[in-house]
Amino acid sequence: MSAPLFVGGALAVLLLISLVAGVSAFLAYQVASNAAPAEPIADTNAAGSAVLAEQSATATEEPEPTATDTLAPTPTAEVVILPTVTPVADTTTMALAPKAGNVSWWSSNSMPRGYTNDSFLYAGSLQDDTYISAIRFDISRVPRGAEIFKAQLKLTGLREDRLVADPNTIWWVEVMAEEALEKLAGADFMTVFSAPSSITLAPIRTDELAKDQVNVLEFEALDRAWLEQRLLNGDKWIIVRIKATTQGVETRFGWDSGQGPETTGHPPELLLTLGPPPPTPPPIPTKPVIVATATPVPENPMTVVALNETATYVATAVGTYTPIPFQMVTPTPFPANLETVQAVAFALELPAVVPDTPTPGNDATATFVSAIATAVAQTTGTYTPVPTGYVTPILIYPSPPAESILTVVARETAAAAAALRETPTPVPFNAVFGEYVVATPTPENVLTAAVVVAQATADAEANGTPRPTPWNWIVITPTPLPVEPTATPTAIIEALSLTPTITPTPQPLASLDQIMPGLRNHILFKTTRNGVEEIFALDLATNQLSRINDSRVYPMAREQLTRSPDGRATVIVEADDTGVRQIKISFADSGERRRITTFPPKVRGADQISYDPAWSPTGNLIAFVTNNTGNDEIFTIDPEGQVLTQLTFNRTEWDKHPSWSPDGSQIVFFSNRDTSLRRLWIMNADGSEQREISSLGQPGPANPDYEDWDPVWVR
Structure with missing residues (x-):
C-alpha cells in the first residue's frame, strides 16, 4: 500500500x-x-x-x-x-328604610288584621298563634335601568324574651313583588301568609338571633336580576315577609321595625350598590288588566238575603269565592274623563277630541304662554299639531251635590218618572261628564298661607308635583248658612279671673258660625276647675282660659268632630254582627254604612269596643279610641280602612276623646297619666311629642283636684 x-x-x-x-x-x-x-x-x-x-x-x-x-x-x-380585574367605577349606594305605615306583624288568632307601626316585627309560634311580619320598601327612587352590583337586607334584633334555643327552628325571609300583596296595611293574616313570594333569601338559624344582633342577608345574582326587572317594569314597592318553621316549638323573636316607642332606631334596611343609570330610562311596559262587570247592587232586602244564602252554600259545598284580582277593573257606562273620551274616539276612528286653548286675557298672559311654548320646544320638541277636522269636548253638568237625603230621594223619583215617559237622549261621543269638587278654602291669614305652602312643597318633594286639575272638574264653593240676628246677644266668651263668678243664663244661639271668629282654633273642654262642671276654652297661643256661658256652644262644636271635610259623610260607632262596636262611615247621599275597623270580639278574654271617632280636617285620617291592645288607646285609620296606626302606648293608663287641630297637624285628647286625674294632653298627628297642657291654662284652678276632659278643637 x-x-x-x-x-x-x-x-x-x-x-x-x-x-x-x-x-x-x-x-x-x-x-x-x-x-x-x-x-x-x-x-x-x-x-x-x-x-x-x-x-x-x-x-x-x-x-x-x-x-x-x-x-x-x-x-x-x-x-x-x-386579565386584571378592574373595580367598578361610578357606583352609588342607596339605603332604603320603610316609611310609617309600612311595617306590620300579624298573628293567626289574636291579631289577624295586623298591627301597624309597632316597634317589633314578630315571627314564630306561641300558644297556637302563628306570627308573621312584613316590610314594604319604597323603590321608586332607585334609577330604572341601573345595574345592581350588590343588594343586602339588614334586620336588627330587638326582643328575645320568648326565643327558645332550638336548632331545628328556621326563620325564613322572603321577597314579594308589589302585585303579590297590593296593600300591606289592612291586610289580614291569611292574605299576607299565603301571598306568593319570588325570592327566598338565606335562612336564619336560632343561634344567629339575639337582641341588637344584625342579620345581613345577601341577594344573589339571580335575586338582583329579579329586582332589576321589577324596576324596569315600573314597580314602586317590594315586600319582605318574615316567617318561621318551628316544628311545634313555642318560640318567637322580634326584630326592630324602626317605629313605635320601643325602637332603638335601627329599622330594616335595604342596601343597594348601583351602577350609573342609562342616559334615557327604558319605557315602562303596559300592564294587562282584567275587565269585569261589577256586581249590581241588590234591589231589595229579599235579594240581599238570597245572595247571602247562596254565598254560604257555595262556601260550604265548594269553598269560598276566588278573591277579586288586584288588576281587575270595572267598566263605567260613560267615560270618566277627557283622556278616555279621546281614546274611545281614536279607537272608533271618530274625529279627534281636542279642547280649545283659551285666548290669553292680556299681553302679559300671552307673553307667558309664548315663553312656555318656546321652552317646551327647546327641551322636548314642538307641540303635536292639532289634527284637521277635530271637535271640542262637551262638558255635561251633573246635578249639584244634594244637601240632604230627601233631595236624593226626590231626584231619583223624578228621574224614574222621566224614564217611563220618554226615551233618554243619546250622549254624544265627545261628551264628558263633570265632577263636582269642593274648593280649597282660602287661608285666613299669612301664617295659614305659609303652612299651606310648606305642606304643598313637602308633598311635591316626597311624591312629585301634583297632577294638573282634570278638565271635567267643576269647582264649587259651599255657601255658608245665613246668620239670624239675635235681639240682644249675651257675651259668649267670658274672661276668667281668679275669683269664680256665677254663670249667667244662656241665650238662644242661631248658629255656631256666629261665634266662630271668637272661638276658632280654641280648645273647648269640660272641667271642674271651679268645683262644678263647666265648659272652658283654652287659647294655646296665649294659654288664656275663658268660660263658655252658652250651653249650646259645646254640643254644636262637637258635631264637627265626626263630619268629613266635604260634609258628605259622617263617622259613627255601630256594632257589627258579632256585637263588637266598630267604626263605620255613614254616607248622607246613599244612606250606605261602611265598616272600616275589623277588631275581633275578644282579645285576651276581654270584650272589644271602639269609640270617640274624629275625622281629620284634611280628610285622610280618622282618629278613634279602642281597647284592642288591653288599654284604651288612640289609633288612626284611613277612610278606606287600610292603614291602621297606634298613636298612644300605655301600660295601665288610658287616653280618650281625640280632636284634630284645624290644620290637621295635631291632636288634643284627655288622659289619666301621671296624676290619675283626667287632664288635657296634645300630640302631633303621628303620635310624637306627647305633652300635658292642662297645667298651662291661666288663671290657675280654684280646685286643686280639678279634672279636664272631652276636648274639642274648634275649626
Whole structure:
C-alpha cells in the first residue's frame, strides 16, 4: 500500500468517528433537555423572570426517543397573560328604610288584621298563634335601568324574651313583588301568609338571633336580576315577609321595625350598590288588566238575603269565592274623563277630541304662554299639531251635590218618572261628564298661607308635583248658612279671673258660625276647675282660659268632630254582627254604612269596643279610641280602612276623646297619666311629642283636684 492511500484512509476514518461522536452528543443533550428542564438562571429583570417561570410551568414530559424516532425541534412555551380585574367605577349606594305605615306583624288568632307601626316585627309560634311580619320598601327612587352590583337586607334584633334555643327552628325571609300583596296595611293574616313570594333569601338559624344582633342577608345574582326587572317594569314597592318553621316549638323573636316607642332606631334596611343609570330610562311596559262587570247592587232586602244564602252554600259545598284580582277593573257606562273620551274616539276612528286653548286675557298672559311654548320646544320638541277636522269636548253638568237625603230621594223619583215617559237622549261621543269638587278654602291669614305652602312643597318633594286639575272638574264653593240676628246677644266668651263668678243664663244661639271668629282654633273642654262642671276654652297661643256661658256652644262644636271635610259623610260607632262596636262611615247621599275597623270580639278574654271617632280636617285620617291592645288607646285609620296606626302606648293608663287641630297637624285628647286625674294632653298627628297642657291654662284652678276632659278643637 502506498503512503498517500494510507493517509487518505486514516483521514476518512477519523472524519467518520468525529461525525458519530457529534451525533451522539446531540442526542444526549436532547434527551437531557426533555427529561429534566434546566433551572432558570436568576435574573434581576422581573419580566424575564416571569417568562422563565411561565416556560417552566408549561413544559411537559416527553418519552425518551428510540432509535426509530424522528427528531423534531423543541416546542417553545406559550406565555399566558391573565386579565386584571378592574373595580367598578361610578357606583352609588342607596339605603332604603320603610316609611310609617309600612311595617306590620300579624298573628293567626289574636291579631289577624295586623298591627301597624309597632316597634317589633314578630315571627314564630306561641300558644297556637302563628306570627308573621312584613316590610314594604319604597323603590321608586332607585334609577330604572341601573345595574345592581350588590343588594343586602339588614334586620336588627330587638326582643328575645320568648326565643327558645332550638336548632331545628328556621326563620325564613322572603321577597314579594308589589302585585303579590297590593296593600300591606289592612291586610289580614291569611292574605299576607299565603301571598306568593319570588325570592327566598338565606335562612336564619336560632343561634344567629339575639337582641341588637344584625342579620345581613345577601341577594344573589339571580335575586338582583329579579329586582332589576321589577324596576324596569315600573314597580314602586317590594315586600319582605318574615316567617318561621318551628316544628311545634313555642318560640318567637322580634326584630326592630324602626317605629313605635320601643325602637332603638335601627329599622330594616335595604342596601343597594348601583351602577350609573342609562342616559334615557327604558319605557315602562303596559300592564294587562282584567275587565269585569261589577256586581249590581241588590234591589231589595229579599235579594240581599238570597245572595247571602247562596254565598254560604257555595262556601260550604265548594269553598269560598276566588278573591277579586288586584288588576281587575270595572267598566263605567260613560267615560270618566277627557283622556278616555279621546281614546274611545281614536279607537272608533271618530274625529279627534281636542279642547280649545283659551285666548290669553292680556299681553302679559300671552307673553307667558309664548315663553312656555318656546321652552317646551327647546327641551322636548314642538307641540303635536292639532289634527284637521277635530271637535271640542262637551262638558255635561251633573246635578249639584244634594244637601240632604230627601233631595236624593226626590231626584231619583223624578228621574224614574222621566224614564217611563220618554226615551233618554243619546250622549254624544265627545261628551264628558263633570265632577263636582269642593274648593280649597282660602287661608285666613299669612301664617295659614305659609303652612299651606310648606305642606304643598313637602308633598311635591316626597311624591312629585301634583297632577294638573282634570278638565271635567267643576269647582264649587259651599255657601255658608245665613246668620239670624239675635235681639240682644249675651257675651259668649267670658274672661276668667281668679275669683269664680256665677254663670249667667244662656241665650238662644242661631248658629255656631256666629261665634266662630271668637272661638276658632280654641280648645273647648269640660272641667271642674271651679268645683262644678263647666265648659272652658283654652287659647294655646296665649294659654288664656275663658268660660263658655252658652250651653249650646259645646254640643254644636262637637258635631264637627265626626263630619268629613266635604260634609258628605259622617263617622259613627255601630256594632257589627258579632256585637263588637266598630267604626263605620255613614254616607248622607246613599244612606250606605261602611265598616272600616275589623277588631275581633275578644282579645285576651276581654270584650272589644271602639269609640270617640274624629275625622281629620284634611280628610285622610280618622282618629278613634279602642281597647284592642288591653288599654284604651288612640289609633288612626284611613277612610278606606287600610292603614291602621297606634298613636298612644300605655301600660295601665288610658287616653280618650281625640280632636284634630284645624290644620290637621295635631291632636288634643284627655288622659289619666301621671296624676290619675283626667287632664288635657296634645300630640302631633303621628303620635310624637306627647305633652300635658292642662297645667298651662291661666288663671290657675280654684280646685286643686280639678279634672279636664272631652276636648274639642274648634275649626
